[in-house]
Amino acid sequence: MMRGTKKTGSAATLIFLCVLILTLSSGPAAASSMEQTAVKLNSLADVDDLNFGNPIVEPKELPITIPSFNKDKDEYVLLAWNNLGMHCISDSDPYWILLPPANDIYAQLVKRGDSPEIITEGVEISYQVQEGFEYPEKQVRFWEFADKLLGADLPPGVGIGGLKVSGVMKLEEDHRAFTAPLIPVVPYPADGSYNPYPIFTITAKDKATGKVLMTTKTVAPTSSEMGCKNCHGGGWRVAGVAGFTDDTSLDVLAAHDKNSGTNLVEKAKNGEPMLCQSCHADPVLGTKGNPELLNFPAALHGWHANYLTDREGMQACVACHPSRPDGPTQCFRSHHSQFMDCTNCHGTMEDHTLSLLKKEHEAGKKGAARLMANLKPRAVATIEEINARTPWVNEPDCLNCHEDFQMGMTTDAFNTWTEGTEGLYRNRHDQMEAMMCEACHGSTHAVYPATFNKLGTNRDSIQPLQYQGNDRPIGNDCTVCHTVQPEFEGHHPNSLRL
Secondary structure, eight states: OOTTOOOOOOTTSOOOOOOOOSOOOSSGGGGTTSOOOSOOOSOGGGOOSSSTTOOOOOOOOOOOOOOOOOTTTOOEEEEEEESSSOEEOOOOTTTEESOOSOEEEEEEEEEOBSSOEEEOSSEEEEEEEOTTOSOGGGTOSHHHHHHHHHSOOOOTTOOTTSOOSEEEOEEEGGGTEEEEEEEOOOSOOTTSOOOSOOEEEEEEEETTTOOEEEEEEEEOOEEOOOTTHHHHOOOEEETTTEEEOHHHHHHHHHHHHHHHOOOHHHHHHTTOOEEGGGTSOBTTTTBOOOTTSOOHHHHHHHHHHTTSTTOOTTHHHHTTSSOOTTSSOOOOOSGGGGTOOHHHHHOOHHHHHHHHHHHHHHTTOHHHHHHHTTOOOSSSSSGGGSOOOOTTTSOBOGGGTSGGGSSOSOSOOTTOBOSSGGGSGGGOBOTTSOSBHHHHHOOTTOOSSOOOOTTOTTTTOHHHHHHHSSSSOTTSSGGGTBSSOOSSOOSSTTGGGO
């Protein structure tokens, strides 16, 4: 996690965007162009708690198997992770989508020794989804509409990166890591339930002999618990806790039509669903959109922030994101979640939104000033003090709190941003340019110890348990990779304290 590390990574890969579509009904009139039976809120002031009328979902322990590792005999350590800690999909495919099924998995293979070696040649690293998740095309309608939404004629079960939910990873040389980008996993097993934490088995083999060198497991977090229905009505599609119904999806379009003068409902009913980012540029998808319109995150948050002001803590966040503590997903799962919430890093709804809109305003986008007019910053005194940022490029930095890699002296990471994608936690390496930070510390939003998964306290900590017998960051016991205890801090300052 060194500042200034220059590893760019795959900035164009689809990543986590668990947010509402660019509309919010100001009242029942927003659905006047269509018949609706679902009850929608007249104002978000009607609901002022974290639940929004949603069911409380109790944690449960689903069984997992920790792969074996013998420190005295095994020659390799295989580390694997999802790069964001959560990816969201909007299974509203006949009408619109924010993001298709597309989850990234990374892996690094280390040959143990006095001076451990990262192995990138002569090996094959494969991934395989757990039983029940093998056929995502049977659970969502994305493949019926992929050509209309993305201009891609995809065979059923094949993701936009050309991969299925089981296959072979490819080497990404800049990261010295193997990747399986844009895997089309969905949070729906074949039994009709909702499981946002499917487990993948990752296997490293010697290419020449076929010998298995090491096996591990990791989750590929994927959620469709996006809160559009909280205001647009329609309820949940799957298991009473997640997914988009037709009523919700159509009402979102009706509200967009009402407020923006579009005809998206008509198009959808004529078989022309919409990718939101085809009009609103999005750095994470690499879409250019209409240059006169606000980028997607700025427009999305800018509109909805005007309905979600003055909320305490994470109340505004959980209206849309799958982060409700009593919900079925709870995407923030690290130990930080016990004394922090979304706003510590991302700011309140007002502050977060102003940082996005201010950047667009500086770029001359006409819509920014209108959406900013009634928003007042909360972390600082004036809008001038808000640091403008580009979404998915300028993000909070771990070192805002963990200065010099010490225990944090603050829990306020808002308003100091990474300079570019090379500075993002998910793209960083240690000071030797060897191990990726996430390989040892865990995924964004689920850094070790990550014991607050709704489906099991160990579900996000399989590798620390496999290699160390505890849930701390890899390297808590240096002899996992080093056969001789190191005497210098090669990964980053203060690393030996682990």
